[in-house]
Amino acid sequence: MSSLRAALIIAGNDLRRRFRDRSVVIQGVIAPIALAVLIGLAFGGEPAFEARIAVVDLDRSPVSEAITRDLLDGVGDEVPISFVSEPDAASARDRLDDERVGAAIVVPSGFSASLGSDRPLGLEVLVDPSRTIDGDIAGAVAAGVAARLDAGRLAVATTLETAAVTAPDQIDRIVRDAAAVTIPVEVREEPPGGEWSPIAYFAPSMAMLFLFFTVGAGARSLLTERREGTLTRVRASPLRPGAILAGKAIGVVVLGMVSLLTVWAVTTVVFGANWGDPSGVLAVIVGVVLAIAGISTFVTGLATTDAQADALTSVVAFTLALLGGNFISPGALPDLLATASLATPNGWALRALTDLEAGAASAAEVVPVAVGLAVVGLLTGGVGMVSSARRLAA
């Protein structure tokens, strides 16, 4: 009998036992989908974040009134940013201290008059250091306003220079017209290329987390079989040791593929989620299954008992899931975690799947990620298998 046939027999037996044990269906399919739906509902399909910014007009000029009026009119219901008026800087600071606003934009006294000078005054932005996102938004809005005013100043200067206007009433009219020109400050929330769907993000995200356990159980089956005694009989059969390990590896990879493909199919058909270009998604799924199977095999190779392997797998799975951003919506990761996520295979896979979902990456563009994941899987899995083989021989 060839080693491949022997490996397939062992893989088939493992898969039959795993699927007969309903825990694999719960772990590999039902739990990730249920968690993805729950997290999706928690987010309600809408971002949970809202920036609230105070606007203070100390200048009380037509220009400053126009600026504050524009801002207080809002930037649209679909954008989670709102502005409130405050009479002075002190009350804006009080609001910041009370955490009723996350930042404040102050139009300083003499602002309008300074626009005609060589050294115009700037808009002031007050920020709460603990709410950096609000501060960043307020800064961006202030920059947008300043850009608009710069455009107006440039237009007036150009007109005066080229039209040789000298009459005071003409100059006054030009300045008023320039001030009336509105360059809309538009803030839109739009992921590159399309809509962000919580279910399409969290389903693969949770599936990857649970993959550590479903696939890990397969990788640990060598230790489990040793404890249960069946490994002795398998080893006494006329097989090469490599065939046993290959059989286990094939079973693990097939199990992982079935799990992720089922989650993909169910979320697409039942929940209408769009994971993106199917060939790209398939490539990433193959890559991430190989990576997680390899890591699980590596972890199993470190353990001496299946209970020990269980504990190690849990630690590795949750650490990688936390670092990789499996529990947090994209873009909400703090900078440090966003960087750390790129050091995890599940983080790469999630980034690739998010890009595919948003249409920001083509199938060809995620192939290097899939290949990288596969390489991680083959390397870690190879080390794990060598370690397990040594243990078998001992």
Added chain:
Amino acid sequence: MFVATERITTLPRVGDPVLRCTGLVKRYGERTVVDGISFEIGPGETYGLLGPNGAGKTTTISIIAGLTAAEAGEVTVAGEKVDPAGTSAKRAIGLVPQDLALYPDLTARENLAFFGRLQGLDRRVLARRIDEVLEVIGLADRADERIDRYSGGMKRRCNIGAGLLHEPRLLILDEPTVGVDPQSRNAILESIVTLGGQGMSVLYTTHYMEEAERLCHRVGIIDEGHLIAEGTRRELVERLGERTRVRVEGSGDLAVLATHAEALPDVAEATVQHGAVELLVSDGGRVLVPVVELADRLGVEVTSVEVTEPDLEAVFLHLTGKALRD
């Protein structure tokens, strides 16, 4: 408990040995657990490997089955050298491990099918062999039940069945009756006798001396990694000078009977103990008639005669200084 009434005598050696172990050595760290063990098993022979816990039996079996590499020595089965990385010799070996080696969540038929496929049996042969083996182990009517629903005895029988599927030349049974009820145990022993009768060579380890006496043509006694004695039961008993004990109860002058009996051929010693004459004889069968006739002549009315053959337990104790189940 089994009585030693069905002892098998020495099997005439026909053909090359099925198993040949030569100078096996295995160490774990500083400890040598198998130290120069050599023995052979002929075709159709059942060989018992006896020894207390930790004597090296299971390690020896692991080396023979190709599960563990020996540091020195060689094992051949059916002429093929056994090697943990090799496959050819393993085809001739059927292993029945001491611990159950079955998947509890599969049925008996599914277990047998899986292990049969690993032996390389093709689909048609496998289907036939599964049915045959299920008949041999008496589980044909419960073949489609999961193993975890079986009694301990049924699991043990199925465990043996999995080792028989590919009709191995050598069947290795490592304490196959541990924890089995008497009825299942008897069924297991019967099936082993049957297999031996069909020409399969059997290597059998046990803690139960009566099983070894009932099943084995020859016995090897192993202690602290050494094979300290080997032979048929009679050879071992004779080598140690153990004698048959005959106890004669009756009414009359027992002391006179003892004195005269001591003069009979084959009687080594005669004493009166606890209201009976105790004789140590070299052959219990030959001495019975003369003793009863002597008692009749001396006016002693014999009420009962009990013959106790010397057993392996005594031999084992003599050789190792410990009981088999120590």
